[in-house]
Amino acid sequence: MARRGERRPRPAARAKSSPVTPAAIGIRSRAEVTRTRTVMAKIDPGAFRCPALAAQLADAWLDHAAKNALRRTSSQRAAVVQFCDFAGPRLAELGHDPASVRLESEDVDLTEVIYAWEQHLPTRYPAQSSMPYYLASALLNLIDHAARRNPRIPGKLRDRAGGATVLPKSGGQVLDEFTNRERLALKQQAMEDVRALEIRLAAGRELLKAGQDPRIAGWQSTANLLWAARHGILTTDNLRDNLPAHARYWPQELRDVRQSQSGYGAGRRGLVTGVSRLLLPREIDLHPFRVLLLLAMTDCTPEELHHLALDEIEFSAEGARIVQTKNRAERIRADFHLTDSPAAQDQVVEAAFFAGAGRWDVPGLLRRLVAVNDLTREVFDCEPWLFTAVEVVKQGSLEARFASLLYAGRRLTDWISAHDQLDVSHPHDARRLRKTAKTTRVAALGGTLSDLAGDDHHIQVFAGHYAHGTTAHTLAARAVTSAQRKVFDRLLAKPVLVMPDAEHRLGEQETADAMGVTAHQGQALRDGELDMGLTNCKEPMNSPHTGPGKPCHVAPAMCMVCPNAVVFVSQLPRLLLFADHVERMRRRLAPPVWQQHWGDKAKALAELFEECAEHIPAAREQIAAGGVDLDLPLGMRTEYDR
Incomplete structure (x- = not known):
């Protein structure tokens, strides 16, 4: 316990710290992990004319990503970079010093700069692009995130950041499927290229058996260069040290194996490429597999197929089980693809396999794709991606890595353009293959x-x-x-009118064929066995109004608009009485109701009476004589007459 006089005076109360900490100095960066690699996303505030503003936005980018546990922030980073590129010159035009501008600056109206940037964005992208919308939205989200943590940001900027961008969200380019002709052409060409690749690799592996270490046996043999590629010592530097400087002094077999006979691919780099393609598939060689698989796997997106790893594929005698990951939906699911035949394919002989004897179903194509890269995985210590390719890197050596299929010369459009016989509409987009598979299923089902x-x-x-x-x-x-x-x-159906001189011949085959009935039906019509009250009926058990196999229950109300109805002239008196009944209903019912129930019947009766006008006076005389009655079912009166 302290004695009197030994207590130390309390220190003066510290001033409250500013709610805004000074911006850190230096490059902002974060690691972003994708399925294929880890990249460092960076923003260097010192690279812009408004470094303080850029530093604050970069800090908001990092904090927003950390707080929301975002795996990828390419849109946010691009929004900061593009806005700062634009804001520096724009602020200078407005008479401000860009280096001193911050989010808290009261004398600078940053909302106007944001509006100007939003108007500028669409000029940098195609008309159907949605990138301007996403970039502007990302920037506003970052400023809003910063405003929630910095009370010194002006209210006008705070309100602008809390609102929506003025740019519309484009629907993007609508991709149509390939036509059936294009689908068949792509499928056929892909199958031919797969066979050619397997034959080429088989020939290269056979030639490799005769190869020796070129450091001992010499570098002027294709077999020895294949040995060098197999053991990782085939580089342009080694070729420079061991081959003549000009290709015309090389042996003919080396000149033949080059990537091309002239231009960029005719030198040492082209020789490395040409030798490697005899053993190891390149990115352009994988497109045929991708085309065939996307056309066959209707439940797999290009993204899911492209990013398959070997441990996500499990083969069995019945087929292949594939674990598919869809990054956009952050969804993982497993699908099983059956083989066309239950025979196991694990014991397929390699020589027969590379000769093109493999199957073309999904499990067979996956097995073939795995097999063509077996040697790649032996030579290189590479990650186990299904789509792995070997390319010549800048240093002139061979490197195996995930086939991105995005660079010039390695895209789907490059593979299609390499075949002059392929006349395929643009754009050459892999998503169209999936849509083609979907619509093929639509056509089939x-x-x-x-x-x-x-x-x-x-x-x-x-x-x-x-x-x-x-x-x-x-x-x-x-x-x-x-x-x-x-x-x-x-609606256009109307009864068939049979004149008196043809009634007695309905049982004859020729007359029955002309009416579209059998001879037995014709006899029944002639004998009155199919009389439905107002008209006769060809098929009372196959009415278009009640369905096949059921007796017609809408006669005689619907007979005048039924294609099965057959009218004899002897039935005209009852039809005239029925027409009078329809006219009485016109006076009794409301016009819309009458038109709904009786309008089409009245029109059909009028057309029939016009067709047999010469028989109408005789029919009226029969009615006047009192020998004709009209018997309508009670149900018909209940349904139609009110």
């Missing part, structure tokens, strides 16, 4: 939208992304046309 969506889509997703394709529209148009044709045929 038909059915309702829920049937076509299947198990891998909601109906809304299928309708928004796949049902707009040309094939689906064509099928929908056919369905609508067919339905309309049935309706119109029913």
Whole structure:
């Protein structure tokens, strides 16, 4: 316990710290992990004319990513970079010192700079691009994130950041599927290229057996260069030290194996490429597999297929089980693809396999793709991606890595353009292959939208992304046309009028064929066995109004608009009485109700009476004589007459 006088005076109260800490100095960076690699995303505030503003936005980028546990922030980083590139010159034009501008600056209206940047963004992208919308939204989100933690940011800027961008969200370019002709051409060419690749690799492996260490046996033999590629010593530096400087002094077999006979691929680098392609597949060689698999796997997106790893594929005698990861939906699911035959394929002989004897179903294609890269995995210590390729890097050596299929000369469009016989519409996008597979399934199955969506889509997703394709529209148009044709045929249907001189010949085959009935039906019509009250009927058990197999229950009300009806002249008196009944209903019922129930019958009766006008006076005389009665079912009066 302290004695009196030994207590130390309390220190003066510290001033409260500013809610805003000074911006850190230096490059801001964060590691972002994708399925294929880890990259360092960086923002250097010192690279802009407004470094203080850039530093604050970069700090907001890092804090926002950390607080929300974002795995990838490419849009946010790009938004900061592009806005700061624009804001520096813009602030200078407005008479401000860009280096001194911060989010808290009261004398600078940053909202106007943001509006100007939003108007500038669409000029940097195609008309259908959604990037301007996403970039502007990302910047506003970052400023709003900073404003929630910095009370000194002006209210006007705070309000602007809390609102939405003025840019519309573009629907993007609508991708249509490939036509059936294009689909078949792509499939056929891909199969030919797979066979050619397997034959080339088989020949290279056979030649490799004769190869020796070129450091001992010499560098002027293709077999020895294959040995060098197999053991990782084939580089342009080694070729420079051991081959003549100019290719014309090389042996003919080396000149033949080069990537090309002239230009960039004719030198040492082209020789390294040409030798390696005899043993190891390049990125351009993997497109045929990708095309065939996407056309066969309707439940797999290009993203899911492209990023498959070997440990996500499990082969069995019945097929292949694939664990698919969809990054956009952050969803993982497993699908099993059956082989076309239950025979196991694990014991396929390598020579026969590379000769093109492998299967073309999904499990077979996956096995073939794994097999063509077996040697790649032996030579290089590479990650186990299904799509692994070997390319010549800048240092002139060979390197195996994940096949991105994005660089010039290695894209799908480059593979298509390399085949002059392929006449395929643009754009050459792998997503069109998936849509083609989907619409092929649509054409095969038909059915309702829920049937076509299947198990891998909601109906809304299928309708928004796949049902707009040309094939689906064509099928929908056919369905609508067919339905309309049935309706119109029913609306335009009218009875067949049989004149008196033809009634007694209905039992003859020729007359029955002319009416579209059998001879037995013709006899029944002639003998009155098919009289329905007002008219006769060809098929009372196959009425278009009640369905097949059921007796017609709408006669005689619907007989005048039924294609099965057959009218004899002897039935005209009852039809005239029926026409009078229809006219009485016109006076009794409201016009819309009468038109709904009796309008089409009245029109059909008028056309019939016009066709047999010479028989109408005799029919009226029979009615006047009192020998004709009209008997209508009570149910008909209940249903139609009120």
